[in-house]
Structure formats: structure tokens, C-alpha cells
Amino acid sequence: MLGGEFELSMGIPVIGYDIIMEMSILSNGIRKFAELVIDRLVPNIDVMRKYAERSLALITMITPMIGYEKATELSRELMMGRSIRDVLKELGFSDNEIDSILNLKELTRPGFKVQRK
Numbered sequence: 137m138l139g140g141e142f143e144l145s146m147g148i149p150v151i152g153y154d155i156i157m158e159m160s161i162l163s164n165g166i167r168k169f170a171e172l173v174i175d176r177l178v179p180n181i182d183v184m185r186k187y188a189e190r191s192l193a194l195i196t197m198i199t200p201m202i203g204y205e206k207a208t209e210l211s212r213e214l215m216m217g218r219s220i221r222d223v224l225k226e227l228g229f230s231d232n233e234i235d236s237i238l239n240l241k242e243l244t245r246p247g248f249k250v251q252r253k
Contacts, residue, residue: 184204188240197243202227
């Protein structure tokens with residue numbers, strides 16, 4: 137029984153050393169990943185805006201601004217693959233109003249935007 141206790145005691149420093157080495161390898165890998173991948177990422181603003189403006193979830197956010205009836209018509213047209221900007225223009229909104237409605241920075245802030253037309 138004494139021999140087993142001594143063997144376990146001798147393995148603890150090895151386990152600690154292995155943990156420290158694994159943490160070192162992992163932190164170096166994460167640092168290199170950040171340096172070679174994350175720091176070099178460049179967002180494609182136009183593509184991201186296109187995806188955001190084609191999202192049906194966007195209708196939920198702009199419904200208080202355009203009204204329920206127009207939001208219903210907008211959702212039907214978006215499901216058919218049409219552009220949200222084109223449909224809003226057909227619904228009688230000017231370019232400035234459309235830019236104000238689709239201001240993605242404002243739409244992603246917490247709270248409700250109520251500007252009924």
C-alpha cells in the first residue's frame with residue numbers, strides 16, 4: 137500500500153508539468169490564430185447590408201414605423217424574393233424615409249422605434 141502512494145505522489149509533478157505545457161501550446165495557438173486570421177478579417181459591408189435587408193426578421197422591427205398593413209404587404213413581397221427598398225418605394229416612401237427606416241445602427245439598438253407614418 138505504501139508503494140502505491142509514493143507512485144501517485146511522483147506522478148503529480150508530471151501531471152502539473154503537462155497541464156502547464158498544454159496551456160502554453162493552447163495560448164500560443166490562440167495568439168497565432170488571432171494574429172493570422174482575426175486581425176486580417178475585413179468585413180464586406182455591402183454583402184452584410186444586403187443580407188440584413190433581406191431578412192424577414194427586419195419587418196418585425198420596422199412595423200411600428202410603417203404600419204401593420206404595409207408591413208404585411210412588405211413581408212409578402214420579400215418572401216417572393218423582392219428587395220425591401222424597392223417594395224418600400226412602391227408603398228410610397230421616399231429615399232430619405234427608406235434610409236431612415238433601414239438605418240441598421242438604429243434598428244439594432246435596444247428599445248422600440250415608434251415613428252408611425
